[in-house]
Amino acid sequence: MKFAVIEEKLIPEPFLTVKQTTFPISSLDHFYEQLPFNPQFTPNPALKNYLTGKQLLLDELPFSMEELYTHYENGFLIFRKGIVFEKKSAKCRRCGNTDQRYFASFYCSRCREVCTYCRKCLMMGRVSTCTPLLSWAAEPPLSQMETLSDNECHPASLIWEGTLSPGQETASSRVAEAIGNNQDLLVWAVCGAGKTEVLFAGIERALKENKRLCIATPRTDVVLELTPRLRKVFPGITTASLYGGSEERHTYAPLTISTTHQLLRFYKAFDTIILDEVDAFPYSVDETLQYAVRNARKDSSAMIYLTATPDRKWQRECRTGKRAFVTIPARYHRHPLPVPRFVWCGNWQKLLRKNQLPANVLQWLKERLASDKQALLFVPKIALFEKILLILRSLHPDIETVYAEDPERKEKVQKMRDKKIPLLVTTTILERGVTFPNLDVAVLGAEDHIFTESALVQIAGRVGRSAQYPKGDIIFFHYGRTEAMVRARKQIVSMNREAEEEGLIDVD
Ligand SMILES: [Zn+2]
Numbered sequence: 001m002k003f004a005v006i007e008e009k010l011i012p013e014p015f016l017t018v019k020q021t022t023f024p025i026s027s028l029d030h031f032y033e034q035l036p037f038n039p040q041f042t043p044n045p046a047l048k049n050y051l052t053g054k055q056l057l058l059d060e061l062p063f064s065m066e067e068l069y070t071h072y073e074n075g076f077l078i079f080r081k082g083i084v085f086e087k088k089s090a091k092c093r094r095c096g097n098t099d100q101r102y103f104a105s106f107y108c109s110r111c112r113e114v115c116t117y118c119r120k121c122l123m124m125g126r127v128s129t130c131t132p133l134l135s136w137a138a139e140p141p142l143s144q145m146e147t148l149s150d151n152e153c154h155p156a157s158l159i160w161e162g163t164l165s166p167g168q169e170t171a172s173s174r175v176a177e178a179i180g181n182n183q184d185l186l187v188w189a190v191c192g193a194g195k196t197e198v199l200f201a202g203i204e205r206a207l208k209e210n211k212r213l214c215i216a217t218p219r220t221d222v223v224l225e226l227t228p229r230l231r232k233v234f235p236g237i238t239t240a241s242l243y244g245g246s247e248e249r250h251t252y253a254p255l256t257i258s259t260t261h262q263l264l265r266f267y268k269a270f271d272t273i274i275l276d277e278v279d280a281f282p283y284s285v286d287e288t289l290q291y292a293v294r295n296a297r298k299d300s301s302a303m304i305y306l307t308a309t310p311d312r313k314w315q316r317e318c319r320t321g322k323r324a325f326v327t328i329p330a331r332y333h334r335h336p337l338p339v340p341r342f343v344w345c346g347n348w349q350k351l352l353r354k355n356q357l358p359a360n361v362l363q364w365l366k367e368r369l370a371s372d373k374q375a376l377l378f379v380p381k382i383a384l385f386e387k388i389l390l391i392l393r394s395l396h397p398d399i400e401t402v403y404a405e406d407p408e409r410k411e412k413v414q415k416m417r418d419k420k421i422p423l424l425v426t427t428t429i430l431e432r433g434v435t436f437p438n439l440d441v442a443v444l445g446a447e448d449h450i451f452t453e454s455a456l457v458q459i460a461g462r463v464g465r466s467a468q469y470p471k472g473d474i475i476f477f478h479y480g481r482t483e484a485m486v487r488a489r490k491q492i493v494s495m496n497r498e499a500e501e502e503g504l505i506d507v508d
């Protein structure tokens with residue numbers, strides 16, 4: 001598609017009535033992305049639903065160009081350049097990419113010119129110099145609630161019988177306040193604090209104010225886990241669940257639960273974004289995803305960050321008062337977090353090459369097996385699995401290993417849950433999201449750089465999560481302690497201290 005500009009208005013090539021030179025949209029300047037709003041015009045409600053809060057390509061819209069253009073002429077639709085050039089270097093407006101290595105050129109049959117496109121977000125359809133990004137300009141669609149009067153059975157009502165711990169209660173009211181006032185807030189909750197429940201009151205408040213919310217997370221697993229939980233407590237509203245391959249991409253919903261990746265199709269959509277596990281891969285390292293989240297917020301909106309392990313920069317900002325935050329320093333069951341022990345184990349890699357494990361590590365593992373207590377052993381590299389397994393299988397035939405791309409990952413985690421595996425050797429993949437009730441945990445080679453402060457806090461956070469078994473051993477076997485180890489322990493100790501001071505744990 002090429003355009004001409006007449007009186008600062010875009011005109012698509014097929015709709016030109018006079019002969020005029022046309023250009024790819026990226027080559028044009030001085031045009032209105034949005035024309036003055038015509039209140040007499042009646043927009044197509046289906047298009048409105050489809051496009052509100054989105055940024056889509058022409059190919060993604062099942063509407064004729066004629067219809068789309070009429071909406072532009074009447075001020076209801078925005079045409080933005082997909083690719084812009086700033087000082088000759090390209091920038092993709094969908095994913096924010098400015099790395100020139102991720103742009104390529106090809107001879108494009110649509111504009112009959114050499115077209116530059118973004119490779120970074122190519123899997124969501126090609127954004128090139130001749131493709132506009134289309135968004136809805138007017139007010140968002142009337143949500144289900146607006147058609148109803150404010151009676152006691154509001155469809156956005158929270159249906160939940162549970163109660164919050166005092167720590168959760170404090171965080172819950174801060175979240176609701178931040179959402180109400182369109183502010184940013186970090187919720188720093190220890191592993192196992194129960195952070196989802198803390199969101200309920202704020203979500204209910206926003207929904208009742210007809211605000212649109214999104215819970216975003218880097219991981220599909222989390223989307224799949226959160227969706228049924230939220231549908232259950234907010235049964236009166238539509239909740240859209242978005243991840244690669246989900247069917248609900250075009251559902252307009254007051255509450256959306258999405259991977260950060262899927263937010264690339266949104267534009268100024270949400271009054272509140274709740275971002276879970278800000279520190280988790282790939283969000284923490286991928287600027288595209290961070291751009292997607294920023295781009296999906298309305299100009300005036302609230303942002304709630306959830307994490308158990310903020311990075312050092314964020315911790316500093318909290319300490320120096322530069323970032324609004326609230327902590328939940330204790331678990332729901334009122335027991336302190338197990339504090340890691342550091343145990344020197346010598347040059348374990350050298351021993352391993354001789355098919356041996358350090359005596360104290362072996363001893364620790366044997367004790368677990370003898371007492372029938374399940375354990376996780378974290379190691380820095382998959383390459384070590386084979387040797388370690390060879391040694392450990394002589395102790396017990398059912399010991400297993402699991403890693404991120406392990407084709408049997410799900411089955412093995414399930415077998416661990418069913419207590420069919422006494423000891424699971426793993427990499428940092430199990431640092432998050434996995435809960436086994438009665439567990440001891442060891443790290444072998446805790447000095448490895450892969451074990452960052454946050455990874456170690458998460459690993460320690462696997463222990464003692466259930467109210468039935470609130471205690472457990474967490475041990476870092478190392479060949480030289482690192483700053484990350486020291487900081488991780490410090491973080492845990494200081495959360496326990498804070499919890500004690502606030503009377504959130506029962507000290508025994
Ligand atoms: Zn892009």
Ligand SMILES: [Zn+2]
Pocket residue numbers: 024108109110111112113114115128129130131
């Ligand atoms: Zn083109």
